[in-house]
Amino acid sequence: MRKVRDYDAELKALGDRARTLKAKRVEQLGQLVTVTGADTLDAETLAGVLLDAIESKDAEAKEAWRAKGAAFFQRRGRKGGSAAAIDGSGAAIEPGGDTAGGSGGATNR
DSSP states (O other): OOOOOOHHHHHHHHHHHHHHHHHHHHHHHHHHHHHHTGGGSOHHHHHHHHHHHHHOOOHHHHHHHHHHHHHHHHHHHHHOOOTTOBOTTSOBBOTTSOBOOOOOTTOOO
């Protein structure tokens, strides 16, 4: 006979996992703002810059931004960075060297 599945428990576990991933993503975005020095900008300026980047239709500009970002992460990797450094995928690098999840760099949200 088949084992009965506890759908409520599975749904709760999925919800907990989604909340954990969302919190980790928010933390990583905060780290990204800090490590790039963008935390020196006021919130309105930073929001305006990000909105312009999202709305931009210029593929060449977006590729230039992507290349500049990739170069930034490569430089940080050579310097050693801190335990909470962020790699090019947006994932935080844990002290053991494992990435702690993250999102792909090609998607816009």
